[in-house]
Amino acid sequence: xxxxxxxxxxxxxxxxxxxxxxxxxxxxxxxxxxxxxxxxxxxxxxxxxxxxxxxxxxxxxxxxxxxxxxxxxxxxxxxxxxxxxxxxxxxxxxxxxxxxxxxxxxxxxxxxxxxxxxxxxxxxxxxxxxxxxxxxxxxxxxxxxxxxxxxxxxxxxxxxxxxxxxxxxxxxxxxxxxxxxxxxxxxxxxxxxxxxxxxxxxxxxxxxxxxxxxxxxxxxxxxxxxxxxxxxxxxxxxxxxxxxxxxxxxxxxxxxxxxxxxxxxxxxxxxxxxxxxxxxxxxxxxxxxxx
Numbered sequence: 001x002x003x004x005x006x007x008x009x010x011x012x013x014x015x016x017x018x019x020x021x022x023x024x025x026x027x028x029x030x031x032x033x034x035x036x037x038x039x040x041x042x043x044x045x046x047x048x049x050x051x052x053x054x055x056x057x058x059x060x061x062x063x064x065x066x067x068x069x070x071x072x073x074x075x076x077x078x079x080x081x082x083x084x085x086x087x088x089x090x091x092x093x094x095x096x097x098x099x100x101x102x103x104x105x106x107x108x109x110x111x112x113x114x115x116x117x118x119x120x121x122x123x124x125x126x127x128x129x130x131x132x133x134x135x136x137x138x139x140x141x142x143x144x145x146x147x148x149x150x151x152x153x154x155x156x157x158x159x160x161x162x163x164x165x166x167x168x169x170x171x172x173x174x175x176x177x178x179x180x181x182x183x184x185x186x187x188x189x190x191x192x193x194x195x196x197x198x199x200x201x202x203x204x205x206x207x208x209x210x211x212x213x214x215x216x217x218x219x220x221x222x223x224x225x226x227x228x229x230x231x232x233x234x235x236x237x238x239x240x241x242x243x244x245x246x247x248x249x250x251x252x253x254x255x256x257x258x259x260x261x262x263x264x265x266x267x268x269x270x271x272x273x274x275x276x277x278x279x280x281x282x283x284x285x286x287x288x289x290x291x
Contacts, residue, residue, distance in 0.1 A: 017191040024105065024277045026190050027270075031106030034095065035116040039123060042095055046127020047134065049094035054135035054222035056085025058144070060210060065148050065155040072211075079207030085219070086182070086206050087199055090189050097125045097218055097258075098179050099186045101265030105274045125217075125258070132221035140229055153235050157242060160227030162213075163220060164249040168256040171215055175260020176268070178214035181205040182261075183269035215257040224250045 018026065037045070063069070063078040089096045100120060107117045139145070145153030166174070185205035192198040209216065228250060231242035 017193070017197070020191075020273070021277055021280070023187060023190045024273055027102050027187070028106045028109055028111060031100075031103040032111050034100060035103055035106065035112040035120050037095075037120070042120065042123045043127040043130075045093070045095040046097070046124040047131035048092070049089045049096040049124075050128035050131025050133075050218060050221060051135045052088035052092065052094055052131075053085035053096065053128070053216070053218045054132050054139075055088065056082040057219050057222045058135075058139060059084050061152055061155050061159070062147075064159065065151040067151070075211035075213075076207060079210030080203060082210045082219075083199075083203045083206040086185060086189075086202050090186065090198055090202065091195055095120075095124045095127065097121060097128050098182050098216060098261050098265055100124050101179060101262055102183055102186060102270045104266040104270040108271065108274045108278075128218045129221050132218065133225055136222060136226045136229060139226060140233075145226075145230060145235060150235075150237075153230050154237060154240070156223060157227050157230060157236065157240060157245070160224050160245050161241075163215065163224065163253050164244045168252065171253060172256040172260040172263075174213070174215040175217065175257040176264035177212070177260075178209045178216045178257075179261035179264035180268045181209040181214070182216065183265040187269060187273070215253070215260065217254055217258040217261050220250075220253055220257060224253060 034042075059081040060078040063081050064074055066074065069077070086096075086099075088094070089099065103112065103117050103120060106112045107114065145156060163171075182205070185202040188201035188205065189198040192201050224245070227242075227245050228247070230236060231245045236242045
């Protein structure tokens with residue numbers, strides 16, 4: 001008769017968060033899948049993400065249009081509302097340029113080539129742009145900016161002017177800080193085992209970047225074209241200076257912000273975490289990633 005106690009069995013359901021090492025492996029695994037998606041699938045999923053982030057921006061604007069809120073309350077609550085965008089992307093499944101900057105981890109591990117990574121970034125970036133512009137058209141035609149006595153439209157215009165006026169260097173560093181927080185939100189969401197876990201994990205980093213006034217290139221693909229369309233169609237108060245809202249002004253924002261987003265996401269999150277866990281595990285196999 002064997003009197004030895006039976007070995008403990010692993011639980012059927014594990015409610016513990018995935019470890020950082022498991023997150024790193026999961027992001028690399030997903031990065032390989034993203035880099036190898038067919039062009040049409042990548043582009044269509046990117047359109048969905050562009051529209052999703054735009055819906056988050058739309059939700060933020062409703063909060064920002066309330067003049068009765070204090071500065072801090074408006075920024076923080078607006079940031080919580082904007083989190084809708086990344087919830088739709090991560091839970092619903094879509095391809096977002098700023099989040100896909102984390103493909104650099106799979107690239108650093110030589111699981112995808114430079115060409116595959118850059119191909120994904122280009123396809124997804126322009127897919128995000130098309131999706132954002134599609135939402136801009138729908139929002140404009142719905143007369144949504146006329147809500148709250150036109151204050152929704154005025155809030156969009158004020159937001160756009162604030163994004164176009166800073167110099168390129170300032171916009172670059174605002175972009176760096178933005179995607180540092182966005183990619184940290186993605187990193188934390190990968191620790192979750194449920195939809196609730198993922199949503200709770202991403203809310204604070206996303207709301208923080210909005211509250212701090214940092215710059216997200218895909219959100220700006222919604223704000224800036226909508227403001228330009230409003231200015232071109234006369235939806236501007238008589239005392240409002242819409243002169244900065246031009247195509248060149250939009251480019252002035254998007255170029256440095258996009259570059260800053262890449263540095264913040266690919267460099268300060270993706271490359272840094274890859275180096276940390278590469279050094280920690282060396283050639284040894286880390287824990288199995290989540291499926």
